[in-house]
Amino acid sequence: KASKNFHTLWEKWDLYVAFLLKAQQLVRADGFHAFVYPTSVLTEPYAGQIRRRLLDSGIIHRIATFGIDRVFAKVSRKTCILVMSSAGAKAVDVDFFENELQVRSSIRDPHIWIGNHNCLINLAQDDRSGSIRQRVKSQSRPVGCVYYVNYGAQVCSKEKGAFSQDHLMGKKMKGNAKKCLRGACVQRYEIRWDGDYLDYRPDIMYGPRDPRLFEATKIIVNKTSSKGCGLMAAFDADGFYCDQRLVLLVPYGVLDGSPLNSRFAGYERETTTESIYYHTGLLNSRLQSFY
Numbered sequence: 001k002a003s004k005n006f007h008t009l010w011e012k013w014d015l016y017v018a019f020l021l022k023a024q025q026l027v028r029a030d031g032f033h034a035f036v037y038p039t040s041v042l043t044e045p046y047a048g049q050i051r052r053r054l055l056d057s058g059i060i061h062r063i064a065t066f067g068i069d070r071v072f073a074k075v076s077r078k079t080c081i082l083v084m085s086s087a088g089a090k091a092v093d094v095d096f097f098e099n100e101l102q103v104r105s106s107i108r109d110p111h112i113w114i115g116n117h118n119c120l121i122n123l124a125q126d127d128r129s130g131s132i133r134q135r136v137k138s139q140s141r142p143v144g145c146v147y148y149v150n151y152g153a154q155v156c157s158k159e160k161g162a163f164s165q166d167h168l169m170g171k172k173m174k175g176n177a178k179k180c181l182r183g184a185c186v187q188r189y190e191i192r193w194d195g196d197y198l199d200y201r202p203d204i205m206y207g208p209r210d211p212r213l214f215e216a217t218k219i220i221v222n223k224t225s226s227k228g229c230g231l232m233a234a235f236d237a238d239g240f241y242c243d244q245r246l247v248l249l250v251p252y253g254v255l256d257g258s259p260l261n262s263r264f265a266g267y268e269r270e271t272t273t274e275s276i277y278y279h280t281g282l283l284n285s286r287l288q289s290f291y
Contacts, residue, residue: 230289
């Protein structure tokens with residue numbers, strides 16, 4: 001019902017997004033509203049259409065961000081504060097806090113974010129860096145044009161609540177045992193297998209993926225970047241299986257003849273003479289992290 005009432009709710013959206021849209025509908029002509037939100041509202045793809053709507057209308061007045069600090073002790077998600085109004089703003093005030101102290105403030109033109117992929121709101125971006133990003137974008141192609149991209153296996157049970165990930169993953173080999181990586185195992189250019197095995201049981205797993213994704217020569221990208229590291233990618237020629245905290249990049253040619261779909265809207269499949277090693281280096285580069 002919510003998706004019918006709010007057309008910008010898209011993909012697997014979080015509930016807080018609906019509150020944001022409803023607050024914007026209810027705010028009076030000269031009013032403001034401010035909420036604490038997860039920082040994902042600034043970056044996640046499912047909020048892309050909402051960010052475009054907010055940026056196009058210029059209603060974001062101020063953003064407060066807290067870096068890596070956890071504002072709420074029992075909440076693992078990082079948060080920010082958005083202050084919005086019914087009237088347009090030509091600039092956005094951005095306040096940066098660390099250890100409960102405001103360390104700096106800056107003013108951003110909201111239009112620099114509109115040109116980003118999915119209107120990503122990068123608070124470190126200014127007019128100069130925005131023009132560099134546009135140049136990089138104009139000379140680049142999406143990863144999905146060269147690689148089949150998917151995240152690793154969802155190891156929990158297909159039947160809700162039947163078992164957790166630990167039922168199939170652990171240090172002991174059992175059943176259809178496969179060497180398996182968790183998110184923290186992948187660093188820049190390095191795989192640190194910590195001895196986990198996955199009893200690969202696609203018949204009972206929620207999202208087993210096709211085994212060819214794991215057993216192929218591939219690039220593995222950590223979904224979570226650590227502070228100062230940006231993207232973290234590693235080349236894998238050992239056929240590691242992976243959990244859902246890792247993203248797999250498999251050359252399309254390896255999957256030819258498999259039942260996996262290799263045609264995706266907006267990603268025209270391309271051939272390349274560049275090596276997978278070069279692409280691993282490119283993903284780990286400072287330029288890619290900057291972008």
